[in-house]
Amino acid sequence: MSIVIAPLKRMFESRRFERNAAFYLLLLAGLGYVLIAVATGQMQYLTLDNLVSILGRTVALGITAIGQTFAILIASIDLSVASLISAASVLASVVMNGDPGMIVPAILAVAVLGAVVGLINGVLIAYFDVNPLIATLAMSLIIQGILSAFVTNFAGDVPEGFQVFAYGTFAGVPYALILMLLLALGAWFVLRHTRFGANIYSVGGNPAAARSAGIRTSRVIISAHLICSLCAALAGIYLASRLRAGAPWIGADGVYDLESIAVVVIGGTVLSGGRGGIWGTMAGVMIFSLLDSIFNLTGVDAFVKQVLRGVIIVGAVALYSYRSGRIAA
Amino acid sequence: MSLAPASEKPGRSRWAQINPVYFVLLALLVLIVLQNPRFAEPTGYMNFLKRAAPLAILAAGQLYVIVSGGFDLSAGSLITLVVVGSSMLTNNDPNATAWVIAVMYAIGVVVGCVNGLVVTVLRVPSLIATLGMMISLGGLSMMWSGGSPRGYLPDTFRFFGRALIRDVPVIGLLPIAVIVMVVSGLLLWLLMSRTNLGRMIHALGDNPRAAQLAGVPVLPVRLSAFVVSSLSAVTAGILLGGFAGVSTDVGTGYELQAITAAVLGGAQLLGGRGSVPAAIAGALTLQAIFTLLNFMGFPQPLRQVVQGLILIAAVGLAAYRKKQGAG
Secondary structure, eight states: OHHHHHHHHHHHHSHHHHHHHHHHHHHHHHHHHHHHHHHTTOGGGGSHHHHHHHHHTTHHHHHHHHHHHHHHHTTOOOSOHHHHHHHHHHHHHHHHTTOGGGHHHHHHHHHHHHHHHHHHHHHHHHTSOOOHHHHHHHHHHHHHHHHHHHOSSOBSOOOHHHHHHHHOEETTEEHHHHHHHHHHHHHHHHHHHSHHHHHHHHHHHOHHHHHHTTOOHHHHHHHHHHHHHHHHHHHHHHHHHHHTSBOTTHHHHTTHHHHHHHHHHHTTOOTTSSOOOHHHHHHHHHHHHHHHHHHHHHTOOHHHHHHHHHHHHHHHHHHHHTTTOOOOO | OTTOOTTOOTTSOGGGGSOHHHHHHHHHHHHHHHHOGGGGSHHHHHHHHHHHHHHHHHHHHHHHHHHTTOOOTTHHHHHHHHHHHHHHHHTTOGGGHHHHHHHHHHHHHHHHHHHHHHHHTSOOOHHHHHHHHHHHHHHHHHHHHTTSOOSOOOHHHHHHHHOEEEEETTTEEEEHHHHHHHHHHHHHHHHHHSSHHHHHHHHHHHOHHHHHHTTOOHHHHHHHHHHHHHHHHHHHHHHHHHHSOOOTTSSTTHHHHHHHHHHHTTOOTTSSOOOHHHHHHHHHHHHHHHHHHHHTTOOHHHHHHHHHHHHHHHHHHHHHHHHHHHO
């Protein structure tokens, strides 16, 4: 026994484990999925097409989580993404209103909406010292309130030409999935290979030191929130295209605010900022999606599924935090 | 309020040291009376206090976790679990109320302990720990009721939320819910400001490392903060069960309202500062704002907008005052 346990124990205690824990978890989830598919004799779920469809379901959460990673890396957080997703989906669909000629103006309008929300979040946090949790929570209430005052049902109409965004495929891979992966690649490049990315890690790791080193911390904070909100707006556009109309409840229904935070944290980005990265987040998104698929394969009751989900989120985060030695609050 | 910062300049008037939430609450109450004079009669303001009671109790409990440096997002779903679970357990039997309430408080202790242990032993940030608890408790409520809660709570259970004592001298009538609010508020206030536990919770939230080095037993202190919060959620749930029917979304959003109320009362997020009376005043303020908007005929969604704006203003103002105090 000790032959197996000793190396495992060493791996668990090594520093590298923490950096790669998300991928070990992903491997575990993938393995679990395959084992359960084989054990229950549902081999038809082990095809490449099925893998693509599992990934395809992650697009909205994935895009949102890429943005949320930026917010959490600077030790902030964004609770307004869910409401923004709803607002973006409604705005896109209402501006398009079935007219293919209005696709570009609609996307521009949503981009402006996302930029304004991100800017306000960032300014409140950076210049007015409002706690990020409260600033973005309040922003979420404001967006959802205004939205619900105008729209209570499906709104607008997405023209056929734009539904391609959610339903079109290239060589069997959905466009939206390709877009998400490109976005992740871009985010990785920005975070790892640009000065802006280095600034993000500095500001998140130690804002006072970053300021002393001459980094304009306020600008970094505002930019991170801009990116976060723009990603949420994009997720909203995707969902409008997928539902063929805007729905004012779509963001809240998907719990994108809390799920995106959970996914980022499971991916190894720490809530206190300055440590983590995009690929961990992507792994986190896929872990969530695989878990859902495992639950579906085993036919677990929807409510039991929810209970397990809560336990798994806490368990996965505990995997990192347990050995950190920090006092959590 | 009770913790006036030491940097307070001696020249500042005593008025400036009183927590602004009390003035805001007073102004709002005056505005409501101007809008609707009947609010000044016992039926008016007692009904207001009764409506506000669950949030006030919840905010006072949430304050313990906030002062200790964390958040308790599981409070709302615990309220739901209490209402749904009580309706399942009592099964329309009026004699079951006593033991069902005992079971609910036991569940509250367990939930609080689990939250506290996950945060202290597993070192998971409370935001995630209680978020996980919130999701799991939501699932448990659905499992317990099979997705569609049925039946009513017996009148003996609804007594706490619904009953009134009539013919009380001076004030005329007194809802039981208001008595529950005053008693729990007093208890929580004494526990926070007159005991070592309260001081240790403050110390822990202010600087956990320093508190630990000074000999504060981190685990029991943090555990008690979470247990107090959960017990207040159970109390709020029992009151809410008396107000309205049984449903799986009774508690939805209450955790955020409680945090809002505590913040309106000047509690400092991430710990170290806060007062129970001010948090209760914050809850009453929030309820007063909703009442006022209701009188003025605002539609429900716009209330959310106003709640958001007030939240930003309150926290922005607190940050501004802190900056001024430091400079």
